[in-house]
Amino acid sequence: QVQLVESGGGVVQPGRSLRLSCAASGFTFSSFTMHWVRQAPGKGLEWVALIWYDGRKIYYADSVKGRFTISRDDSKSTLYLQMNSLRGEDTAVYYCVRDHSVGTAMVDWLDPWGQGSLVTVSS
């Protein structure tokens, strides 16, 4: 079955860096656009970034642009999120999510979602 497993979360001081990973299985990873979505404690969902299935296009939310980098390693079926210059407002559960679109430069609905990885930015 399709599975997305995030790792790499934890407690980090403001201004420091952290890298999240998402191991995908049960589907042809290289054919799908992938997203990161986050949720601050007690708040709603906030889209963070996406990377096209072929890696040619990458888009970021304004709140993380210039600080976060999304990437993928299709040989390892793994999605990454490099987070630099972390701030308190980056504290959230980060979800790895697959887009429905297959092998196309489109963005459809997001399904399925990983279980999430908690990132806490605090001194």
Added chain:
Amino acid sequence: SYVLTQPPSVSVAPGQTARITCGGNNIGSKSVHWYQQSPGQAPVLVVFDDSDRPSGIPERFSGSNSGNTATLTINRVEAGDEADYYCQVWDISSDHVVFGGGTKLTVL
């Protein structure tokens, strides 16, 4: 940037119908998707492309989209439907995925 507006909360008695709205400028021209999130769980897709249901989602869940409002309708509401619900679109003008602020459904 494109904004989606949802009511913070909706309350309904068991067996009744819940309607959760999602407002956006000319949202009827976009494809709207809906997610259910139970406490402590990851979101789950319940409606895609305005009104289609993924396999495994009860027929009680339906959606519509026209003009400036999309609506998620849950018929014969059950206690297990109590959750947060989010609408989502792709804003091609900004190349951003956009979520509504979420609606907490309370089953009385």
